[in-house]
Amino acid sequence: MKITLISPGTFHSFSIRALSSYLKRNGHEVYLIFSPDPRSPLTVKVLDSIAAIARGSGLVGISVMTNWLMRARTITDYLHEHSNMPVLWGGVHPTVRPDECLKYADIICVGEGEEALSELSSRIEKGAPWEDVRNIGFRAGDGIRVNPPRPLIEDLDSLPFLDYDIDGHYIYEAKGIMEVDPKLLKKHQSTTYLIMSSRGCRFRCTYCCNDFYKSMTQTSFKVRMRSIGNIIGELLRIKQEMPYIRMVRFEDDDFLSMSEELVEEFCERYRLEIDIPFTVTGIIPIYVTRKKLACLVASGLKLVRMGIQTGSTRTKVEYGRNIPNEAIIKSARIINEFRKEMIFPTYDIILDNPWESDEDLLQTIELLSLLPRPFGINPFSLTLYPGTKLYERAKGEGILSNEIKEVYHKDFYLFSPSYLNVLILLFNLFKVPRPVLKILTSKGLINMKIRFPFILVKAMVVLGIIRRGIAHLRVLGLAGLPSFQAIKAKLRERYSKTVFAPRR
Numbered sequence: 001m002k003i004t005l006i007s008p009g010t011f012h013s014f015s016i017r018a019l020s021s022y023l024k025r026n027g028h029e030v031y032l033i034f035s036p037d038p039r040s041p042l043t044v045k046v047l048d049s050i051a052a053i054a055r056g057s058g059l060v061g062i063s064v065m066t067n068w069l070m071r072a073r074t075i076t077d078y079l080h081e082h083s084n085m086p087v088l089w090g091g092v093h094p095t096v097r098p099d100e101c102l103k104y105a106d107i108i109c110v111g112e113g114e115e116a117l118s119e120l121s122s123r124i125e126k127g128a129p130w131e132d133v134r135n136i137g138f139r140a141g142d143g144i145r146v147n148p149p150r151p152l153i154e155d156l157d158s159l160p161f162l163d164y165d166i167d168g169h170y171i172y173e174a175k176g177i178m179e180v181d182p183k184l185l186k187k188h189q190s191t192t193y194l195i196m197s198s199r200g201c202r203f204r205c206t207y208c209c210n211d212f213y214k215s216m217t218q219t220s221f222k223v224r225m226r227s228i229g230n231i232i233g234e235l236l237r238i239k240q241e242m243p244y245i246r247m248v249r250f251e252d253d254d255f256l257s258m259s260e261e262l263v264e265e266f267c268e269r270y271r272l273e274i275d276i277p278f279t280v281t282g283i284i285p286i287y288v289t290r291k292k293l294a295c296l297v298a299s300g301l302k303l304v305r306m307g308i309q310t311g312s313t314r315t316k317v318e319y320g321r322n323i324p325n326e327a328i329i330k331s332a333r334i335i336n337e338f339r340k341e342m343i344f345p346t347y348d349i350i351l352d353n354p355w356e357s358d359e360d361l362l363q364t365i366e367l368l369s370l371l372p373r374p375f376g377i378n379p380f381s382l383t384l385y386p387g388t389k390l391y392e393r394a395k396g397e398g399i400l401s402n403e404i405k406e407v408y409h410k411d412f413y414l415f416s417p418s419y420l421n422v423l424i425l426l427f428n429l430f431k432v433p434r435p436v437l438k439i440l441t442s443k444g445l446i447n448m449k450i451r452f453p454f455i456l457v458k459a460m461v462v463l464g465i466i467r468r469g470i471a472h473l474r475v476l477g478l479a480g481l482p483s484f485q486a487i488k489a490k491l492r493e494r495y496s497k498t499v500f501a502p503r504r
């Protein structure tokens with residue numbers, strides 16, 4: 001059967017590439033459409049082209065994160081107006097908000113999609129009833145019906161690699177839809193290849209979807225790992241098919257939860273068979289050990305991004321990640337031992353938490369002042385995604401007055417330019433000397449509740465990017481440096497206005 005899958009906001013969609021390979025292996029004909037930019041306008045021309053590519057599909061599937069809901073809706077409404085193809089939504093938002101998504105989509109998939117979509121497609125193709133397929137939901141009578149979840153796929157090695165065959169792949173941008181050819185693939189792929197070696201996380205932070213997933217599937221805190229051979233196999237293929245890849249980026253929720261023995265096995269094979277510099281974007285402090293780091297650095301690890309989120313003892317408990325500051329400092333010190341071989345690490349910090357007091361933020365500032373330099377900060381404005389415990393708390397306390405604005409369309413890069421937030425951002429640029437910090441954190445100054453002009457925050461962010469660029473050049477030269485296109489896209493993603501409605 002012909003199936004068209006759409007990623008409305010990223011070219012690096014693991015989900016639709018994984019689903020596509022799985023469906024192809026089961027004999028289906030799959031077309032993929034990507035929007036590399038979640039803010040590119042959905043013009044009527046673009047929507048017409050999507051409808052034309054999808055024409056004749058037995059199913060059109062859209063991957064939906066919360067911030068893509070309106071885009072998914074625009075595409076779905078258009079397809080409903082101009083065709084009779086059933087539209088199926090899957091991904092994190094339909095999983096946490098099935099009722100809301102079924103106002104627009106004909107069918108939804110909750111949780112993992114490979115087996116559910118494949119079974120659904122085969123049944124539709126044969127004209128057989130599909131209403132009992134597990135993980136699938138649909139409108140029934142006055143309400144909705146969501147079938148029971150199926151067990152998670154335990155053997156990740158049994159899944160085919162991501163679909164990077166460019167036949168039948170399209171990209172849409174404001175100027176229209178283009179067929180992916182090797183040149184366009186290279187342009188959007190840039191020089192970095194994104195990979196996941198596992199699914200799941202041992203934690204269940206109260207602002208993250210993992211908490212919901214675990215309750216839904218009644219699973220423990222297990223991380224499902226691919227075998228090292230399987231990961232190396234994917235990368236060997238990429239090395240051969242995309243010789244321009246200069247950097248591999250592991251996007252796992254928690255890459256370092258691997259045992260030291262597994263890390264050693266990975267490092268040995270990676271160094272011998274792949275030998276491309278790599279970065280790891282998801283690190284939880286308690287899993288950092290000197291042995292793991294030394295081994296990874298010797299195999300080409302060049303950058304790590306670690307989640308700190310807060311230095312406040314109280315907030316840590318509320319976030320469900322009670323990692324003591326001593327453990328964070330210890331991990332940061334270990335990472336710092338490798339500063340000559342690596343680009344300085346970056347640490348995620350969550351700002352704008354409505355339940356945090358000045359005292360909590362001062363504890364975060366204190367923690368940052370104790371971390372060995374150099375490092376950078378990724379400041380995020382707390383976004384209360386549906387399905388998370390913090391969202392439920394905020395709803396219960398009446399904190400969210402306009403969910404569309406404050407959640408669905410929230411820009412988590414745009415944090416409030418308050419005095420203490422800007423003070424935290426200073427650590428992204430340089431070491432703040434203790435005596436200066438003492439003055440800056442004095443009660444008198446804090447109580448003045450100064451708010452800086454937003455342009456200052458933007459300037460600080462840009463300076464931070466320049467600082468990272470210089471560090472990158474020092475360690476890696478031009479290898480793996482994002483292309484001008486990629487930087488432009490990133491800045492656009494951060495600072496341009498989102499367009500949801502179709503434009504004529």
Ligand code: B12
Binds near residue numbers: 090112386
């Ligand atoms: C890798 C990743 C990314 C990648 C790719 C994102 C993507 N959508 O493909 C990148 C780096 C681009 C990214 C960016 C962002 N991400 Co992100 N990301 C992840 C991460 C770590 C893994 C997702 C993944 O690819 N898993 C592997 C694939 C195979 O699984 P999957 O996506 O869940 O897909 C399966 C099912 O959901 C289902 N499915 C998915 N789509 C569809 C479609 C159909 C038709 C069907 C039938 C089934 C189906 O089947 C798939 C296969 O089993 C998750 C955390 C997590 N653990 O899920 C966060 C997560 C998805 N990201 C999140 C967020 C918030 C973002 C950002 C908005 C901000 C940020 N933190 O950087 C940006 C958005 C960028 C943008 N352009 O809009 C949130 C989303 C929350 C929400 N409610 O929407 C998550 C859940 C993390 C969290 N905080 O809870 N992200």
Ligand code: SF4
Binds near residue numbers: 205284
């Ligand atoms: S550690 Fe990261 S991925 Fe894991 S539950 Fe917490 S926020 Fe989510």
